[in-house]
Amino acid sequence: MRPGTEPLVVVDDVTKTYHRGRPDEVRALRGVSVTVSAGEVLVIEGPSGSGKTSLLTVIGCMSRPTSGQVTIGDRRVSRLTESALTGIRRSTFGFIFQKLHLILDLSVEDNVMLPLVPTGMGAAEMKKRVDEALRAMRIEHRRTAAVGRISGGEQQRTAVARALVNAPTIIIADEPTAHLDGELSAELLAILGQLNDEGTTVVMATHDPRVTAHPAVHRRVVMQDGRIVEGGAG
Amino acid sequence: MILHAGVLGLLVGGTVIVALMLFGSLVGVRILRTWNPMSTSEEQLILERQTYLVSVLVAVALWIEIGSALLFIHTVDDLHELFVGAMCATGTLNANPVGWWVLAAKGAIVLLFPIWLAVNGLDQRSGSFPLVRLKYGLLLVLTPLAVADLSLQIAYFGGLQPDIITSCCGALFSESSDTVTGDLAAIPAVLAFPVFLAVSLLFLAAVGWARVSPRPISRIIAAVLSPVTLAVGVVAVISFVSVAYYELPTHHCPFDLFQSGSAFVGYPLMFSLVAAVVLAAMPGALLMVTQHPALRDVAAGSERRWLTGAAAAFTIFLVVAIWPLVFGNLAWESM
Amino acid sequence: MRRHLKLLDFALASLRRRPLKSWGLVVVYAFTVAVVASVLLLTRAIREEAAQILVAAPELTVQRVVGGRHEPIPLSYGDAIRGLPGVMGVEARFWGYTYDAVTDSTITVMGASEGLQGLEMIEGRLPTTATECAVGAGVAEMWGAGTGGEVILVDAESTGVPYEVVGVFRAPSEMLTNDLVTMTSVEAAVFLGLPDGTATDLAVRIANPNEVDTVAAKIKRAHPDSRPITRSEVLRTYDAVFHWRSGMMLAVFSGALVAFAILAWDKATGLSAEERREIGILKAIGWDTADVLELKVWEGLTISLTSLMLGLIAAMVHVFVLGAPLLVPVLRGWSVLFPELRPAPFVDPYMLFAIAFLTVVPYVAATVAPSWKAAITDPDEVVRG
Numbered sequence: 001m002r003p004g005t006e007p008l009v010v011v012d013d014v015t016k017t018y019h020r021g022r023p024d025e026v027r028a029l030r031g032v033s034v035t036v037s038a039g040e041v042l043v044i045e046g047p048s049g050s051g052k053t054s055l056l057t058v059i060g061c062m063s064r065p066t067s068g069q070v071t072i073g074d075r076r077v078s079r080l081t082e083s084a085l086t087g088i089r090r091s092t093f094g095f096i097f098q099k100l101h102l103i104l105d106l107s108v109e110d111n112v113m114l115p116l117v118p119t120g121m122g123a124a125e126m127k128k129r130v131d132e133a134l135r136a137m138r139i140e141h142r143r144t145a146a147v148g149r150i151s152g153g154e155q156q157r158t159a160v161a162r163a164l165v166n167a168p169t170i171i172i173a174d175e176p177t178a179h180l181d182g183e184l185s186a187e188l189l190a191i192l193g194q195l196n197d198e199g200t201t202v203v204m205a206t207h208d209p210r211v212t213a214h215p216a217v218h219r220r221v222v223m224q225d226g227r228i229v230e231g232g233a234g
Numbered sequence: 235m236i237l238h239a240g241v242l243g244l245l246v247g248g249t250v251i252v253a254l255m256l257f258g259s260l261v262g263v264r265i266l267r268t269w270n271p272m273s274t275s276e277e278q279l280i281l282e283r284q285t286y287l288v289s290v291l292v293a294v295a296l297w298i299e300i301g302s303a304l305l306f307i308h309t310v311d312d313l314h315e316l317f318v319g320a321m322c323a324t325g326t327l328n329a330n331p332v333g334w335w336v337l338a339a340k341g342a343i344v345l346l347f348p349i350w351l352a353v354n355g356l357d358q359r360s361g362s363f364p365l366v367r368l369k370y371g372l373l374l375v376l377t378p379l380a381v382a383d384l385s386l387q388i389a390y391f392g393g394l395q396p397d398i399i400t401s402c403c404g405a406l407f408s409e410s411s412d413t414v415t416g417d418l419a420a421i422p423a424v425l426a427f428p429v430f431l432a433v434s435l436l437f438l439a440a441v442g443w444a445r446v447s448p449r450p451i452s453r454i455i456a457a458v459l460s461p462v463t464l465a466v467g468v469v470a471v472i473s474f475v476s477v478a479y480y481e482l483p484t485h486h487c488p489f490d491l492f493q494s495g496s497a498f499v500g501y502p503l504m505f506s507l508v509a510a511v512v513l514a515a516m517p518g519a520l521l522m523v524t525q526h527p528a529l530r531d532v533a534a535g536s537e538r539r540w541l542t543g544a545a546a547a548f549t550i551f552l553v554v555a556i557w558p559l560v561f562g563n564l565a566w567e568s569m
Numbered sequence: 570m571r572r573h574l575k576l577l578d579f580a581l582a583s584l585r586r587r588p589l590k591s592w593g594l595v596v597v598y599a600f601t602v603a604v605v606a607s608v609l610l611l612t613r614a615i616r617e618e619a620a621q622i623l624v625a626a627p628e629l630t631v632q633r634v635v636g637g638r639h640e641p642i643p644l645s646y647g648d649a650i651r652g653l654p655g656v657m658g659v660e661a662r663f664w665g666y667t668y669d670a671v672t673d674s675t676i677t678v679m680g681a682s683e684g685l686q687g688l689e690m691i692e693g694r695l696p697t698t699a700t701e702c703a704v705g706a707g708v709a710e711m712w713g714a715g716t717g718g719e720v721i722l723v724d725a726e727s728t729g730v731p732y733e734v735v736g737v738f739r740a741p742s743e744m745l746t747n748d749l750v751t752m753t754s755v756e757a758a759v760f761l762g763l764p765d766g767t768a769t770d771l772a773v774r775i776a777n778p779n780e781v782d783t784v785a786a787k788i789k790r791a792h793p794d795s796r797p798i799t800r801s802e803v804l805r806t807y808d809a810v811f812h813w814r815s816g817m818m819l820a821v822f823s824g825a826l827v828a829f830a831i832l833a834w835d836k837a838t839g840l841s842a843e844e845r846r847e848i849g850i851l852k853a854i855g856w857d858t859a860d861v862l863e864l865k866v867w868e869g870l871t872i873s874l875t876s877l878m879l880g881l882i883a884a885m886v887h888v889f890v891l892g893a894p895l896l897v898p899v900l901r902g903w904s905v906l907f908p909e910l911r912p913a914p915f916v917d918p919y920m921l922f923a924i925a926f927l928t929v930v931p932y933v934a935a936t937v938a939p940s941w942k943a944a945i946t947d948p949d950e951v952v953r954g
Contacts, residue, residue, distance in 0.1 A: 019276070057952060078274070079271075079274065082857075082858065086857040114850075114856075117572075120572035239608075243923050246926075286858050286862065294934070298930055304922070
């Protein structure tokens with residue numbers, strides 16, 4: 001899909017400091033500005049510790065910036081309370097984590113269902129959504145298996161299915177290929193490319209050259225020491 | 235002092251409630267002192283998370299208090315065997331009049347805590363915590379109430395001596411008695427019933443109007459009618475509902491309704507009435523809050539739920555109250 | 570509504586996934602409930618039993634008191650009382666205790682009287698001559714003497730007196746007859762060494778219960794050295810004593826409650842790394858603090874209700890089936906021949922509520938803060954690994 005010009009996420013001069021004022025203070029973001037357009041696949045590159053994950057958590061409404069503005073759609077989110085941020089996270093974002101973060105002794109379908117549990121959605125609707133996500137990831141045949149007992153590739157697909165189940169506008173993926181071999185990486189990137197074709201915006205952090213070189217990627221920014229050193233907006 | 239399972243339960247419950255409320259107040263004061271909605275510091279984030287702690291503490295305290303109110307009624311009821319002249323809870327309460335104050339304190343807590351929780355719920359769903367100061371200010375009013383509740387219970391049970399000769403409901407709820415309750419009992423049903431019915435219908439109409447109309451005046455009317463309805467409801471219970479349940483024209487004691495002989499009908503009766511008036515009063519009582527620009531959207535949904543709940547609870551109350559009049563064996567004239 | 574059910578469902582699943590921790594907590598919790606419930610069920614059952622006995626008791630019992638001590642009452646008092654308006658009948662009662670060194674037990678000796686007519690006999694009849702007696706099941710068993718057998722009791726002059734057993738009692742409540750030996754009234758008076766023309770006390774029957782207090786006052790006025798005791802007074806004293814006993818026991822066991830609350834606190838605070846990670850994941854994928862809190866509430870309720878049920882069942886088996894072997898020593902009175910306790914099952918909703926309140930409230934209070942602590946787990950922290 002060709003990215004639009006309409007900005008979906010605007011990050012404006014954001015800083016993020018952990019443990020501020022304490023000896024173990026970490027300044028993870030030091031004034032980052034970046035714009036994510038609707039429908040694009042954006043890759044954030046950089047060595048570990050450069051602030052990629054911090055930027056993803058700020059974009060994904062998982063934490064509030066210490067200073068600066070974050071706008072999603074037409075909503076300023078940087079000063080919202082945690083539970084308001086949770087609401088946005090629930091309705092707008094799907095997450096694929098570096099360590100997958102599945103609950104190993106729950107079944108595949110239960111894991112995929114988890115984001116829908118607190119929404120109060122009806123059982124039939126929930127089942128429909130879960131079925132769709134499982135089918136899209138071709139993991140239906142393992143739906144009742146405990147996640148701890150399936151292969152790495154199947155776990156990967158379960159994690160993506162979980163990210164899709166709430167029909168997110170934006171998928172946030174943190175080092176999604178870090179633990180995958182070449183074949184699985186290619187498969188995952190193909191899936192993300194396909195999702196993007198269907199209109200989903202994708203923001204990925206990685207330092208994997210296979211990812212940056214992938215044809216589905218529209219744009220990349222490079223981070224170092226909490227700043228964007230290449231490809232930032234404005 | 236009487237050592238009795240119910241008494242111990244009440245004292246344990248009261249102590250726990252006070253502990254929860256003191257802890258909650260402590261956190262509340264800390265939040266009040268350093269609250270800064272403009273700040274994005276980690277400290278502010280910690281304070282925001284602590285607001286959840288306070289709300290859980292208060293919610294748990296409320297639930298324990300509701301249980302405690304039930305247990306209190308039933309315990310004083312159970313204890314009447316220990317007192318010469320006592321036939322039900324009234325006698326036990328008269329054995330040490332502090333008991334009536336315990337009842338009042340429990341009533342106040344059960345009426346006020348839900349309001350605090352409603353304010354808190356709105357505040358948390360608003361996304362910006364506009365009511366923090368109001369909330370924790372109110373908390374400092376509720377906590378002394380919990381302390382009073384516990385102290386009164388200690389004073390009450392501590393002052394109960396099994397050899398006290400007490401006067402029971404016969405003296406307090408008798409038509410010939412010279413007390414206020416006696417006067418209430420003496421109101422003839424043919425007079426009390428139409429008033430009760432009129433007030434009930436008015437109340438339901440007001441709740442219905444507030445449910446469909448966004449105008450503040452509708453909420454104020456429902457809120458003003460609530461205490462009136464509560465009072466009229468209690469009078470109705472003393473005047474004719476109790477009589478109809480006992481099928482004894484001269485027996486007006488409302489506490490016997492809580493005994494097994496009356497199939498415990500007192501519990502659904504009183505709790506549906508209290509729930510109905512609390513819920514109906516909520517939108518009006520919180521008018522200042524619900525009109526807040528940051529809250530108008532979340533408040534609208536909550537108000538609808540409260541009013542629906544009020545109508546439902548009051549319907550239950552009406553059915554339970556009127557049932558024996560329609561299906562009972564007692565003739566109208568004898569009330 | 571659907572949301573609550575889904576959360577409950579998830580809570581159940583997550584308890585199942587940690588069977589060791591869940592069941593460990595349930596076992597200790599249920600034990601605490603069982604202890605509290607046993608005390609309450611037992612005292613309640615004994616109270617009920619005592620009340621049953623007293624139903625058969627006379628409306629008014631008259632004793633004579635000299636120097637604050639119970640003394641034999643002259644039979645002439647009874648004649649005077651019989652003349653009072655409202656009195657249906659007066660019966661002199663002869664009863665007392667004797668210690669039996671052979672079985673090391675105290676036995677109640679009682680003259681066969683009207684009050685005993687209602688008692689059921691397993692076999693035989695009431696004594697009619699001075700050498701006969703009827704005994705309670707406990708005595709019969711201890712002496713190994715059924716009908717036709719013989720018991721030897723030590724009388725007021727310290728002589729052993731043999732009596733032929735002509736009947737054995739069974740009563741709805743064993744408490745009443747277990748340690749009982751009855752003989753004819755005349756023989757009982759001699760055996761107990763009561764002075765001629767006196768009885769142990771007088772049982773007064775009164776037709777109208779409302780007149781009991783008036784009659785009692787009249788007796789007191791006519792005989793200032795008498796002590797009329799109304800049935801309701803006895804009932805009240807019993808009640809007070811049993812409440813006090815169960816209260817004392819509960820107070821002692823409140824130590825157990827506190828220990829339990831601490832354990833609950835510890836279990837709830839000791840959030841394992843795995844659970845912490847799980848909650849972090851849930852929060853990251855869109856669960857709110859309130860959702861996790863509710864999850865914790867459901868978990869707590871499930872644990873509480875399960876433990877409450879199991880504890881109550883255990884207490885009922887302990888008290889009603891096994892006869893409360895662990896508590897009887899505390900409650901037992903002075904007599905070795907105290908009846909083997911098989912209280913009739915008696916449960917009322919109030920008691921269940923009191924038990925629930927005493928055990929659930931400390932648990933809930935102990936777990937509030939830890940649940941909150943779990944619920945505010947920072948998703949960010951988990952994601953950043």
